[in-house]
Amino acid sequence: MTTNSLTAEDLGSAAQRDRRRRILDATIALASKGGFDAVQMRAVAEQADVALGTLYRYFPSKIHLLVSALARQFDDTSSMVGRRTVPGDTPADRVIYVLRRATRGMQGDANLTEALTRAFMFADASVATEIHVVGMQLTTMLTRSIKGDAYVEGEQPSDEDVAIARVISDVWLSALVSWVTGRETAEDVADHIETAVRLVLR
Amino acid sequence: MTTNSLTAEDLGSAAQRDRRRRILDATIALASKGGFDAVQMRAVAEQADVALGTLYRYFPSKIHLLVSALARQFDDTSSMVGRRTVPGDTPADRVIYVLRRATRGMQGDANLTEALTRAFMFADASVATEIHVVGMQLTTMLTRSIKGDAYVEGEQPSDEDVAIARVISDVWLSALVSWVTGRETAEDVADHIETAVRLVLR
DNA sequence: GTCATAATAGAAACACGTTGCAGTTTCGAA
DNA sequence: TTCGAAACTGCAACGTGTTTCTATTATGAC
DSSP, X not given: OOSOOOOSSOOOSHHHHHHHHHHHHHHHHHHHHHHHHHOOHHHHHHHHTOOHHHHHHHOXXXXXXXXXXXXXXXXXXXHHHOSOOOOOSSHHHHHHHHHHHHHXXXXXXXXXXXXXXXXXXXXXXXXXXXHHHHHHHHHHHHHHHXXXXXXXXXXXXXXXXXXXXXXXXXHHHHHHHHHHTTSSOHHHHHHHHHHHHHHHTO | OOSOXXXXXXXXXXXXXXXXXHHHHHHHHHHHHXXXXXXXXXXXXXXXXXXXXXXXXXXXXXXXXXXXXHHHHHHHXXXXXXXOOOOOSSHHHHHHHHHHHHHHHHHHTHHHHHHHHHHHHHOOGGGHHHHHHHHHHHHHHXXXXXXXXXXXXXXXXXXXXXXXXXXXXXXXXXXXXHHHTTXXXXXXXXXXXXXXXXXXXX
């Protein structure tokens, strides 16, 4: 294994950085238009204007590609949403507010959500790094919501808060899967999440 | 659509019932040996001694096949475990006991677990029926554990118990995915589940 | 500027899920 | 028993993820 695939850290020249960007752009565009099935490697390569072999040099599988796209999306969103105080009087209210917003956002681009969620659920250990990043972003978002105004930048949340955030993440992920696979409606998902949040944050 | 696929209810002749059994046996055997990837439709057909087209007549996709296998496994296990009182003094203890047993059982056949879990997470709306069956089995198992000796056959569990069971199912499923995809160890999973159960059942 | 090395393009080939089809067998009704 | 419909077999073919290979182009050391 003399030549590895290019990672986010080790992006060589400007041309390579640009190729990587074009590939992820094409991925998002295709996913947004037709979901997981529409993200076909040949189509991504063509739309990004790279050869198929090059695509595989940058991302060793379709799953890596989609999870990397997910990580970039998360980065973009969280850097935009940034550090605004979460409205709501109780932890439960704040968490529900945040999750409702997130869920609504994902409903707005159902195909993209389906593609990224499926990839996330299918990802194996070789994608653990990217997955972990996404998990941390989610936990941070939730513990911040739980603490509300009491949140202090850099301070460690309590073990219990982390445990609660984790349970809520799990419920949210399950609900997301139910939704993207067409087994539950958006209302089902919202109700289910709200019930769960009020249960663990009572 | 004049000819539908054969469902579990509409199993025609004894020969057809036997074909179905052979197919599911072959599926479990292959999954147990090599996981999701080893369950190849041609291999299943050959091992079950049916033509590929026949396999697809019984199960319209690999996902249907695997989820049906999962449902049968669940049936077998729950009919074996049957109606034995769950040990433990508190709901949390009983639920943890049951989940530990289940988790240990799945670790004992990691490949099979990986295959069935992946199929479950990938299943779309066309598999909703089979999925629903599995979900009900899981919920029943958990509500029974929560109630312990107070459980009465045929009695409806309370809304809160169902909600709790559902949250625990979600956590368990997420943990399972983390484990089968190699992102967490079995100990991680056990700890995580125990924390979650004590949180919602305090 | 030259040259070795790595990166890319382009295209063929492979693997496996899935579909389609022609011929054969099974099965139930008359 | 005979007949027609449904089920089954065997096999070829297609689509898409993945691999592989050769020729070409970009890059960086000297």
